[in-house]
Amino acid sequence: MTQAFGIKGSGVSVSINKTPILNDLSFGVRSGSITGLIGPSGSGKTTLMRSIVGVQKISDGMLTVLDLPAGDKRLSYKIGYVTQNAVVYDDLTVVQNLRYFAVLAQSSREQVDEIITKVQLQKQRDQIVSSLSGGQRARVSLAVALLGYPELLVLDEPTVGLDPVLRQELWQLFSTLASQGKTLLISSHVMDEADRCDELLLLRDGKILWNHSRERLLQTTKTDSVGDAFIRIISMKGKA
């Protein structure tokens, strides 16, 4: 185990309005890897991501992000966060959105152009966001998170509803970023997306089912897809 952990949780619990959402999670997300946060909807994926980026307070336990406690102000420069619904300004053009967030991320105008190319929005560059399709909007939101090339990218279902070719290209972009040493935590409720990840964090009902490499999951469960493995693991835990 040479790789360090970009995110480390021990005994993390989160309750919202007294309803427990996450129960006593202990886990690690390796630096420089793509970790898939996989689970059905309602399993707590978004709450865990919000806790990691620091907009959700944890009620118990220790959550360390890039060696700082989650929520530390210094982390705001180091984390790129893409929420499930594309959160950008509808009444601005693509480039106006990115230029504004570039100032906040202390990034440059050149980088804005570079990122627009990366997410393939050159043609929509001067189009107003409210006139874009869902997939295009999602890419604007992703582009905002890439500004300043943060060390950690937390992406909540970034590829849902995208054209398969574009999805393929985005996953390539994610692996390029990981190979440059960035840490990526990507959530999905679609199991076949999990097959593109190195590491997995399987979540169900606010509890962790699996937190190891994908390879080991398939070996342990003697399956050849994460979807089957997910079911196998639930039934194994049920017996234990």
Add this chain to the structure above:
Amino acid sequence: MFHIRMTFATAGRILRQLSHDPRTIALIFVVPCVLMALFRWLYDGNLAVFNNIAPALLGIFPFVIMFIIASITTLRERTGGTMERLMASPIGKLDLILGYMIAFGLLAVIQALLASTLVLYGLGLEVSGPQWFLIIMALADALLGTALGLLVSAFAKTEFQAVQFMPAFIIPQILIGGLLMPLSQMPEVLEFIAYCLPLTYAIDALNIVVTNVDLTMEAWRDLVVVIGCVILAILLGALTLRRRR
């Protein structure tokens, strides 16, 4: 610590958003002028009444319009999720609110200049005191409306609620602020309440400029009170922005 670039980027961003909505901009600038012209027409046969009411209206219209625009814009930011994205970014709460104040302040300057110019030179309002004070006061009132709008947007969950804050917070201030009835002739309790509300001072100052050749101490006190309330509302507004839930 302040991030001046982020503050100005925020102001620029808000103005750019509005620039995609030219109708709103036109309404901000044109509505107060049309209303003032309407009042002048209404009192065509009795200019003394117009002379009494017009100065106060010059403060009230920008105040109300900026209040509505600021509260709705901020509410949209809060409910649309962009506020959370901003709060997760390095921008500070005060940087953000000051950015808002600069953007709306700029609109307020143009609005105040347009309305005052029209009233003074087009509609023939007679002012004994310095005209610049009238304009400064109109501007201070617009900023007050902006700052209060930012503040109350924290207490609204929907745009419907935010719009209701207009009758709830603004109309009482207009009713007992000295426009309809001189403060000294009101029931004592109401007079006391009136002196606790910022718009009272705004209306008082505007009335003073019209009747007095020189600026009295009271006029300056009024300006200081209004600006003090602006600063207070900005600081309270910053407290309502939460970094973490």
